[in-house]
Amino acid sequence: MKQSFFVFLLLLSFGASGQKVNFNIKYSEQLAVFVFIQNLSDNYPENVFKTEFSQSKYNTKKYKDLVSQFDQLPIDYSYSFDEYPYGSKIPMQSRDILKKNLIETKNLNDFKLRSIGIIPNATLQSLTEIISAFTPVYNELIYIPNKGQFEPQLKDLSQYSREKNLEDYFQTGLSFYHSSWDASIPFEIALYPLPNSTGFTAQAFYNNFISAVQTNLKDYKSLFSVMLHETYHILYDEQSLEVKKEMDQNFKKNPSKYSNYAYQLLNEALATALGNGYVYEKLNGKADPNDWYNSQYIDLMAKQIYPTVKEYIALKKPIDQNFVDTYIRLYETHFPNWIDELDHIMTYRYILSENRKDFNMIRQMYPSRSSEESETEISLLSLEKMKKTPLTKIIIVSQNNNEKLSLIKSQFKELKQWNFNPDKEFGYKILLEDKSQLLIINQQKSSLQTLFATFK
Template identity: 70%
Template sequence: MKNRVLAIIFCTISTLTFAQKPKFEIKYSEQLAVFVFIQNLSENYPENVFKTEFIKSKYNTEKFKNLISKFDKLSINYSYEFEEFPYGSKIPMQTRDILKKNLIETDNLKDFKLRSIGIVTNKTLNELTEIITEFIPIYNELIYNPNKEKFEQQIFEITKYSTENKIENYFETGLIFYNSSWDNSIPFVVAFYPLPNSKVYTGQAFYNNFICAIQTNLKDYKDLFSVMLHEIFHIIYNEQSLEVKTEIDENFKKNKSKSSNYAYQLLNEVLATSLGNGYVFEKLDGKIDTGEWYNQKYINLMAKQIYPLVNEYISQRKAVDKNFIDNYIKQYEENFPNWINELDNIMTYRYVISENKNDFEVIDQKYPYRSSTDFETEITKNEIDKMKKTSLTKVIIVSKNNKEKLNLITKEFKELKNWKFNSEKEFNYKILLEDKSQLIIINQKKSTTEMLIKKLESI
């Protein structure tokens, strides 16, 4: 189906490294909107307005429920790492995001298939386009058409707002602050879609795209633009050169503070929040936002704590450097000294090894907010070696052959050379490793994993 292009020129910014000025394009992509609509109908998704409208409609039949189930099972999630970059400093390539990008940037599903061949199997690609085709008229009837007039007016107002407030300047600010770059021949494509009967909206940025659902009753756009710039700052951070990312990584690792590793883990979200929800919002509104900037305690508090320093660097057109990083770590350690021991914080970045697969689900339910996570189901030297190469919180749950496994763990971590344990008794043990990540060992005999994790919180 043909995309509805509602506005084209969003803004232009001053060129930094390329003669041509980049363009920000706003559009409504029907194909993307339908893809997101189907996603939200999944049993795996929480209750939402799309699901509510579908369930009470005439389309809530076995035929379409089966198509939703089929969509859920499509193999469209693959990724690869940029292995030359420091661990965790660059977002892995995600095939799902590339497919969404292609949905946005093509005019019909035939062109989408042609552009997407090779990303997933041809069979999967055909099934995906067939399901989207089936749901296009459903989406239009239930969601788009009832909100079309309001939505198109919003797009007009958003474009006007961006021009009047020179939003392009904030993109340039991000490039300077992050010491990053952008190929100005590549347009930044912004795709909005309507979100009726909702008090919140969500946004996501990837590659050269930002996608966002807009509440149909939204009138004040400063929050929307601060969220949009927040997400775009993630892209600018991700596009830092290997040299810049290596220097940042080395500055964190050379810092002697025991908090430096977990301060580093927070960096990406803290900076995007401080710039987007702090700096951008204050410039658009004329005063700083006194409410929460991010719906997560650690990011919200640290973003506010570091904001004066961020503001200073922006005003001086300076890039993040060693002095900034050392100051950032110092403020983290002095103002929040206990954070490196709080499980709600350190379990956001976790690597778990357990021979009981149910343990992963238990941990996910207990600590649902996660930024970086890996799981392995075998306690072997090879798996422990892989774990040691990361700076994530390391959790090993031993429930079989306890003495043998505990001896292996002790041998593999030099910090445990003087550690004494009784393999016949249940216990939780936590130690800060040389790389400044926490190692948590749970020796399980009879108690449930839930009970042992609860006891762990008191350590």
């Protein structure tokens, strides 16, 4: 996105009882320290937190060892909601639940009690000890120097939301997505200062929203349009199982060969059309003439579907079969080459390679990724798993080439007439019956970059 995400949810009346959704805007020291430590990791790019830390008296072996220890903690576990259509429901992420608990508890002991069972107890104890050790560091370097600017911002943001009646836009999204929310579940919004920055960051999960806010932020209309963008992702995710299945079938029964990749793009395209298009235009009085998103595929598709989105909002209609068919037709008519552009189709990928280094290389070549799965075995089982997904399928063969290529050919009926030379390097691409692209690379000595270039 042209700006980093910021999320904020407002008072909203909906449901049969007319009950309002409670929201709590606050500063969570525990969460802020957790995020601070994350940003000090070698795995994170350069950022303002790293800069402040590296120039401070705390840039010592003791604290750097604690950051390394934090990096090694096994706190990332997940499970999928398998009854939902593939990719339509965000998997549970244990790291997000831990952040949720940091926000909703008053001290680290309460956090430990709330989080027992999510990760092993020894890991949980190490995590709390590291957070405790970095709390005075964070306060001295970040929070206290910016407290005077940050705390008035919280009040200003609340006032702006009331003046603009931004709760109406949440209701708009709720109706458009045919989604729902239990009004008895409050939203917890945790904000923290982001000094010396020209952008803002945020993440949304469950009933929590976290955001780093630059201390000199003035442009609230841009901020709130991005807030609602992220909120619309939550509403899309909270569609009922029945709605998700119906939408999935609406895309699958459309005969267009473009329907699969149009579907992969849908979530971001709609959130952008609603948040960066509709909300921004209402707050600003006219549409944003600049890019709405920093991916051309999302930006252009959002702008193409925007008139239809506005029509549905005006008529208070939820997404239906006609909307899906119109969306796919716009994708096919205006962007017929996209399903062959790697920068687009590699955003949604399933990789099989017996060389683990290939995964990192692909991430360097195609850093944009919405969905990614990978395995280090090319086998009957892994191919069967791959075939069940609508993702772009990439298979890299670099050993036992004839055996592996023969196995691949036997598992895809579209390859029945395919002839290959296992001793010759090549890249082969074909659109499968499920309307996903299959990319097969036979590697001998050339680099992965060289072989991927053969697809262009």
